[in-house]
Amino acid sequence: MMTLALQRLQNTFGYDSFRPPQDQVIEALLAGRDALVLMPTGGGKSLCYQLPALVRDGVGVVVSPLIALMEDQVRALSLLGIRAAFLNSTLDTESAWQVEGALRKGELDLLYIAPERLLQPRTLELLHHCRIALFAIDEAHCVSQWGHDFRPEYLKLSALHEQFPAVPRIALTATADARTRQEIIHRLGLEQAEVFVRGFDRPNIRYRITQKQNARSQLKRFLETEHPNDAGIVYCLSRRKVEETAQWLSDQGWTALPYHAGLSAEVRQAHQHRFLTEEGVVVVATIAFGMGIDKPNVRFVAHLDLPKSVEAYYQETGRAGRDGEPADAWMVYGLQDVIFLRQMLEGSDAGPEQKRIERQRLEAMLGLCEITTCRRQSLLAYFGESEHPPCGNCDTCLDPVETWDGTEAARKALSAVYRTGQRFGVSYVIDVLLGKTTEKVTANGHDRLSTFGIGTDLDLKAWRSLFRQLVARGLLEVDTEGYGALRLSAACRPLLKGEVCLELRQDKRQSGGRRRQVSTDQRLTLPQRELWEALRGLRRELAEQQDVPPYVIFHDATLLEMVQRQPGSLGQLAQVSGVGKSKLERYGDAFLEVLQAHRGDAADL
Ligand code: ADP
Ligand code: ZN
16 A cells, blocks of 8 residues: 555655655555644645545545635646545535535545535535545644634534544644644544654744844845845734735835735735735735645745744744745844733733633743744744754854843842832833933932932843843733833842842844845856746746646746756656656646757857
């Protein structure tokens, strides 16, 4: 059976070998066992269920919440010569009947289905009359009630096990900390499943977190110097900021499109479509965008606001560089972000238990921002991989952070907060520390305090940096209502009593400017670049003709390999990774023609 699987991998998908642990997962399913697969984005999860579905008798039923993606997935599979279809609410009755007919006649290899559709009694009834190869539950973390992608219908998927006990099940996700992992196993009844975890590391992603000064101009500089022609995603927290940022980027000459839940379904659909089918589009979005975006050549993900948890950060940044080529995860963050997220959390009407969990998650996120050691190490440790060496591909590795002893300054700050009555926000307390006789300060009589003017050894920026770090570390609390008044927390006691010292980050003026990433086409020689452009041109043409995203025809990596190997025959072309039988038949001649013409050009030189 495994030999059969390997043959299908080579013939149908055009790949040489499995990427571990794909082979083990496939083996388990072929033997009829259940599997839980945790793999990073771009790790190759789809093959884990697609291949056994092809090799085993019957149809593979894939449950996914990502309705918008199903049509594309099915089309991409069809181009590989795989018989696939989908069932969800976007389908009209007529087409749904056709799919159901094909299913009944056993004419499908793969069926993508929305969970609510699957759980309808008539669908379950229909499936009882079919031969089913396996059930794949994609985005399995949606079953977690604490997670940000919670889907209530996912809780009912345990019914599959009860109704089809003989059919193997595979659950897959790219994000699951230990807690979520347990929840998936428990809620989906996967206690017997073999668990496969592939390291979460995404070595091609460069992580950078910079202090926010002027977010827009920082973003502009980042895009201009590093990604002038690349596709990417810019995340903001609010709809308004999404709109404004998209508008501003457009004014600056970028193709930038907004995406958030407040836009109509048509507009969102249209913007997503352009992002997938055109090259070099920047989408500015709230977190509503991106789940299941499987565009492989997203070259950067930029955050203008802080995500609520490391999981969210990891998932959002994980949308960059699925093709394994260098990509950037870039973020600016500042004092206001910390205050805002803390207020939002404390002010929400979640129950105390959920608040406690969310607070922990935010702590971890803030910790990631403030650490002075390798970001990747910290990120991976969060997901349970604690042995990773410093990575050499994050800002703190590339550009080590200096620290300073902030013990004394922190004591002054805490004291100023205390003596002004714990009723004021950061700016006011800094005024007092700097000895500014503003109207408000004098009116309150705070110019007579012993802390008035004791902080003139630091400037405004240094104080803001210090307060940010005190709030991030939970030494100061922020009022949830009103203007963000600061209060001492119990955690600052040891510091005030002189029992501990405080190492703080020395913020950089501007980081990330040097050590630039080099984009794909900058790495090619001139003639190679011409061929690369010609191949991309052909790909675009074919994609437009068939109304699919260019990468569905061939990935960038496949085109790059063509540039490097310059195949001269169908046989040689078939050797290129990503060129399977069906695509060779469909596109082989057209690509050979371009390669041939280019060889002619080169000979003329
Ligand atoms: P995930 O769902 O885990 O994010 P995908 O299944 O979309 O990842 O796979 C990511 C990319 O890796 C895809 O372009 C896929 O074609 C490619 N890929 C997967 N498995 C292999 C393999 N064994 N050899 C080469 N490429 C692979
Ligand atoms: Zn690092």
